[in-house]
Amino acid sequence: MSTFGTYYRVSTFGESHCRAVGCIVDGIPPGMAIDVADIQRQLTRRRPGQSNLTTPRDEKDAVEILSGTEHNVTLGTPIAMMVRNQDQRPHDYTDQTLDAFPRPSHADYTYLEKYGVKASSGGGRSSARETIGRVAAGALAEKYLREAYGIEIVAFVSSVGKEQMHMFPDNDEEQPLTDEFINILNTVTREQVDADNVRCPDAESADRMRQRILAAKEKSDSIGGTVTCVIRNVPSGLGEPAFDKAEAMFAHAMMSIPATKAFEIGSGFRGTQVPGSRHNDPFVARPDGKLGTSTNWSGGIQGGISNGENIYFRIAFKPPATISQEQQTTRYDGEPGVLSNRGRHDPCVVPRAVPIVESMAAIVVMDLVLAQNARATAAAHLDPAAVNALPQSMRKHSTSS
Template sequence: MSTFGTLFRVTTYGESHCKSVGCIVDGCPPGMELIEADIQPQMTRRRPGQSALTTPRDEKDLVQIQSGTEYGVTLGTPIGMLVRNEDQRPKDYSEMDIYPRPSHADWTYLQKYGVKARSGGGRSSARETIGRVAAGAIAEKYLALAHNIEIVAFVSSVGPIHLFDPESTPASEPAFQKLLSTITRQHVDSFLPVRCPDTVIAEKMADLIAQYRDKKDSIGGTVTCVIRNVPAGLGEPCFDKIEAKLAHAMLSIPATKGFEVGSGFKGTEIPGSKHNDMFIPHPTDPLQLATATNNSGGIQGGITNGESIYFKVAFKSPATISVPQETTSYSGEPGTLAAKGRHDPCVVPRAIPIVEAMAALVVMDMVLMQQSREASRDMLGKAKRVIPELNKEEEKVAMKVAETVLEAQGQ
């Protein structure tokens, strides 16, 4: 479906080459100042044509708020946002009327709907993520104002090149943990075009992406994200644990192939005696606890524990490449496809704001749920509780019922 969230609900619309793309956001709290300038920075970070390492499609991705605000303040009603598609070239996809692209969604969409978008990837295109980023920017503003929550993502690998040793666990890397506690979006963007916060590693990644671009090929990578200042208690067991919702959100992004939180898969190689995060007194709040390490990634039992949440998302090599590939037409005839059009040789640099947006949508939804629970609990504290006392006859009846039940159970 095209809707995500429970209390903070986002519905996206649009295909890669239609007139516009956008979203409807329902459940935004009223009374928050909101204008296009609050949303545009993340849209600009996501837009194509940022560098020679991204698709040359020239879209400004200027967002327009259509509803849900008045005089720059949210009304609590649905917020409609629109971005026009300006640089459309449907003719670039004529060959794909004959051949489904290997590892793309052309064939599966046709099987599902019986028809598919003839230009680009339709709803499977990364162009669809514009609505997610716009909605995420609204969630981010509320989370920052209400809870000082910060969400920052960065590129942690491209192909075989990694920012940190892939054989070590994140919690055992002091440099990694320091980065998580200090990294900012401004710092990440200072390492354009790759957005990996290390000069030497970023240059190696850029060179590798350029090599695949020049060969008309593609390469994948990973994005790491940290969410700081998260209140303890967020998450809805058993099926809506916060890491489950984050996994759902991240794996719904086009081209994703994997998700891990905290120590992730490397944590399976560590005994519990070393993996467990020992509780310690909180350094600033005597009413809270902290943990000495953070292998859990800020989540225990599906509920946030007050530590920073961090996770990693894997993105595959983009499927649309211009290297001639032996394949089969829709009619079953062998042939060769060398895809035309404008496509990213590696998606991870532009995926950064998308990952941040989806993380914001999950946390926003969980915050609203927890606030609802706490508010309803506090209402009980204001009410005078009256516990009726049983009289002697009622006590005898209750005891007799209990004895009958125990006898029936053979106790």
């Protein structure tokens, strides 16, 4: 479906080479100051043509807010946002030879199998152009989360091909991630991420990644990579067990992004190599009277519910499927043949995927926040006597003296 979320509902529309793409957002609270610049900032980070590492398609991705605000204040009604496609070239896909082939690792064949028809140019709804609506909706959610809770969301490129940041210990130390990488998770800013066009905050790693992308581009090939995202200042108590656990919602959101192939949260797959005695996160008392954890291999979520620590996860993106090389494949009619692609495409998607990941993270957190607030508001109308009569082990209490 084209709608994500329950309390914060985002519906996207548009195809890669149609007249416009965008979204309709329902659930944003009324009374929030909002300006086009608040949305445009993230769209500009996502737009094509940013550097020699991305597709040369020249789209300004200028957003228009069509409804849901007045005098730059949200009304609480649905907000519609649109970006017009200005540099679409559907004629790049009208060659009879190209039209006879399902492009390898694209969605041409599967869309045709599902719907019986497909978009005649580009990837249609499977194109990354669809993510413009997600980024616009995420920027809106992020503004609320930042103002209401001080939540910070920062994503960055953590690997390209085999070139990666120093994430994992080099020796046999029984620790999933390096102290260096944990420090980056705790402190990295978007300014540091955007200081390099690879969008990796470590200069030495970024240079190696850049050379890997350029090497793929030189060969008319492509390469994949990973994006890591950290969410700081998240309130505890977010998540809706059993089926809408916080990590399940993040996984759902991230794996819906085009070209994603894997998702891990907290210590992830590396955590499977560490004994429980080293992997458990012991609780500690914080100065504010709440509990925290001395380590955070859980990635800020336990039992599907946020515990107040940083939430962090990593997403794998495959190499872009469109490459300017001849590929031996098979036509729709079953006859073997050679396909040569045209069009303008990224040799690696991960630098431009960074704001998309941040935006989907914001949409998930926004939905979880509104769900928890609805529950808390409903409970606040009840007489607290029943809860107060419960044993102390069954009810919330402060650790402060």
